[in-house]
Amino acid sequence: MKLTKQELKEYSLSRGLDLFGVANIERFAGAPPRMHPAAILPEARSVIVVGGRIVRGGWRGIEEGTNWVSYTYHDYHGLLNTFYIPLPLYETACFMEDHGWEAVPYYAGVPETQPTIPPLRQGAVAPNVELAIRIAAVAAGVGEIGWAKVFMTRRFGPRQRLAAIITDLELEPDPLVEPGTICDRCMSCVQGCAPRAIPHIREGKTVKIQIEDTVYEWGDIDLGKCALSYHGGDSSVSPFIHKSFPGWNIDVTQQEMSEEAAYKFGWSLSTSPWRATDEFPGGYIIEGHAQLQKWGVGGSFGIEGSRGCMRSCFDHLEKRGLIEQTFEGGEFIKRKRWILPYKVEARKD
Numbered sequence: 001m002k003l004t005k006q007e008l009k010e011y012s013l014s015r016g017l018d019l020f021g022v023a024n025i026e027r028f029a030g031a032p033p034r035m036h037p038a039a040i041l042p043e044a045r046s047v048i049v050v051g052g053r054i055v056r057g058g059w060r061g062i063e064e065g066t067n068w069v070s071y072t073y074h075d076y077h078g079l080l081n082t083f084y085i086p087l088p089l090y091e092t093a094c095f096m097e098d099h100g101w102e103a104v105p106y107y108a109g110v111p112e113t114q115p116t117i118p119p120l121r122q123g124a125v126a127p128n129v130e131l132a133i134r135i136a137a138v139a140a141g142v143g144e145i146g147w148a149k150v151f152m153t154r155r156f157g158p159r160q161r162l163a164a165i166i167t168d169l170e171l172e173p174d175p176l177v178e179p180g181t182i183c184d185r186c187m188s189c190v191q192g193c194a195p196r197a198i199p200h201i202r203e204g205k206t207v208k209i210q211i212e213d214t215v216y217e218w219g220d221i222d223l224g225k226c227a228l229s230y231h232g233g234d235s236s237v238s239p240f241i242h243k244s245f246p247g248w249n250i251d252v253t254q255q256e257m258s259e260e261a262a263y264k265f266g267w268s269l270s271t272s273p274w275r276a277t278d279e280f281p282g283g284y285i286i287e288g289h290a291q292l293q294k295w296g297v298g299g300s301f302g303i304e305g306s307r308g309c310m311r312s313c314f315d316h317l318e319k320r321g322l323i324e325q326t327f328e329g330g331e332f333i334k335r336k337r338w339i340l341p342y343k344v345e346a347r348k349d
């Protein structure tokens with residue numbers, strides 16, 4: 001049954017999604033087999049990439065140093081990724097299948113965490129195939145990847161999360177967004193990043209990809225430092241470590257862990273129980289992080305709260321008038337920003 005791109009776009013936006021773009025399957029020519037949409041749906045003709053905004057106010061509590069749970073619950077891995085986006089995505093997939101086109105609703109997983117399993121058919125791709133969702137969104141003309149490796153759109157700057165539908169319906173692809181349309185290489189993200197995970201442009205550390213004739217390039221992020229800070233191993237952004245670890249003296253900017261090692265360290269500290277004692281009656285290694293993860297509904301939790309790559313970035317883009325969405329109350333960063341010493345005073349008694 002006939003279904004046009006315009007009808008599909010209008011339907012998905014009417015269900016609550018904010019962003020919509022289409023890539024034809026040919027734009028994935030350079031993708032590794034384990035990240036190729038056709039490895040999931042061999043008859044795929046198009047990949048529709050959709051997005052939902054992260055509200056600017058989601059970061060307000062962390063920016064002011066007063067509330068962490070709202071960001072984790074709504075905007076990080078909480079309801080935005082597990083409910084606000086998946087529901088209209090699924091409704092769009094149903095709408096497509098009502099018109100006779102197979103629609104694979106794709107949840108953006110984490111390719112690095114997959115177990116190694118041999119292929120189930122000779123010559124087939126091994127499970128588990130995961131798209132690089134940000135690159136898929138570039139291929140669908142939704143936006144570009146900024147210097148800090150965050151996906152950016154003209155409407156919201158770096159403030160959105162993404163999902164996709166892989167389909168056998170052939171649709172007209174959207175034009176690619178020219179590199180440098182949104183990210184102006186200002187380096188505010190580098191300055192704002194607490195663990196110093198983002199290289200300065202002067203260092204020349206970049207990652208490049210090519211889609212059709214267009215080359216996209218961004219900073220080669222130190223994902224170990226990023227994960228360590230974000231997921232609970234950085235005392236400079238966590239008052240909870242200061243409460244739970246008197247004497248802590250770990251400077252995240254000096255660590256050289258892999259991303260996996262950083263997750264292992266940060267998650268174990270943040271979510272594991274520990275015997276309750278008079279000194280630490282809470283029953284967890286870092287009680288503040290553990291409670292946040294428990295309340296966070298989607299499983300994950302955000303401590304560092306994207307200080308540089310998101311908050312510094314959209315603050316800069318808004319000031320420069322490079323984001324379409326504007327705010328009556330003016331700039332986001334209104335006060336001198338807080339940052340804690342990484343060294344925590346030892347207990348004297």
Ligand code: SF4
Nearest residue numbers: 146183186187189313
């Ligand atoms: S702060 Fe944003 S606009 Fe500036 S370089 Fe970083 S990613 Fe690009």
